[in-house]
Amino acid sequence: MTLRIAEIFGPTIQGEGALIGEPTVFVRAGGCDYRCSWCDSLHAVDSQYRHSWTPMSTEDIWRQIRKLSKDQPLTVSLSGGNPAIQDFGPLIRMGKAAGYRFACETQGSIARQWFADLDTLVLSPKPPSSGERVDWDAFDACRTLGAQARQQVMKIVIFDEIDYHWAREVHAHHLDIPLYLQPGNPEVDPATPVDPQTLADRLGWLTELAMTDHWFAPRILPQLHVLIWGNKRGV
């Protein structure tokens, strides 16, 4: 079996969400069933980049993870694109046998049996500003499998007040899953430096919005990797 891989990099810290700060090797799968207006990973999404995706066997990927981590078990994050398009089950089984932990970040549009084997499933339904529409039946199928993972969380990116109110609505229907909110980063060009003050301001904006509403359910976190490295790839 061959998987299409946009990049494998790390170890570096996870910049966002439930595992923020956690040393991680990232496996970014090529290909996506969505095309969010503000996608920050187009090189793993847009099919015009498909010739840059390396066909790799599970063993190839596992070898690369071991090399980057110098055989020291850590967290491996499967991201994309949408990693659920492909079958990462054999990789997860191989890595777990060696003491590695696996997280997967997906929009929740495709349910996979291997979600059940994860340490962390991050479901990130895309808000209105993305231009995409959530298929809630597919999302619920992901949730059912994710319930067998060690932990399952939901992450929603917020660009504006419309997204924010949508997130409140989504949360009301999914009260039993921990929620993380993340201010959107409108600057996604890897060549453009990101102003840390702008990121700080957006975090402050979202925090004040939720606190003013006395909405205490979600954790609110920035993207640390953008703060440290801007939109540079491979860090």
Add this chain to the structure above:
Amino acid sequence: MTLRIAEIFGPTIQGEGALIGEPTVFVRAGGCDYRCSWCDSLHAVDSQYRHSWTPMSTEDIWRQIRKLSKDQPLTVSLSGGNPAIQDFGPLIRMGKAAGYRFACETQGSIARQWFADLDTLVLSPKPPSSGERVDWDAFDACRTLGAQARQQVMKIVIFDEIDYHWAREVHAHHLDIPLYLQPGNPEVDPATPVDPQTLADRLGWLTELAMTDHWFAPRILPQLHVLIWGNKRGV
């Protein structure tokens, strides 16, 4: 019973450590048995500020928490100074009965029975740059009580490579408790604006240090509140 309280503020997000991003009301106790060289909360530590500490009953504090949170249960963080100097047991019992969660951040120099009732005990032994010395017997007594809390974690602030190597040593003796590292913030004057780029650079420095050593055990996190609000108090 009367407690000396330097400030009660929030709700805002927890800026650091295991509960980073979590909506929180902060109760900052006045008084400390340490005097770290880089202390960022001198107004709650140095006895020259003691006249600014308000004597409050447990009921006074509880009333203020309920008012700030509009009676919506959330996490209450007991910090200081060293909150373990005083008896927060009755407050914790009162708040938990109403569905509130309690975290406490302390250096681990004074063990308290009420640690066992916490949702989160954060023990932050101070590294060499603080100018303080850890009493490891007292620290172990804290750990024993903290083992009864819902979760117990360790957080170490890192200012330089000496602190970093000290943290590795401490971790080696406490492998069974999750570790969080946090780059130190050398600028503690509330009147001086903090440069977000400097904070980002320090996070990058600490991340690269640990990754180069293939030390994947700790999570590495910045102080988000300093990023958003600088050293301003009460946010």
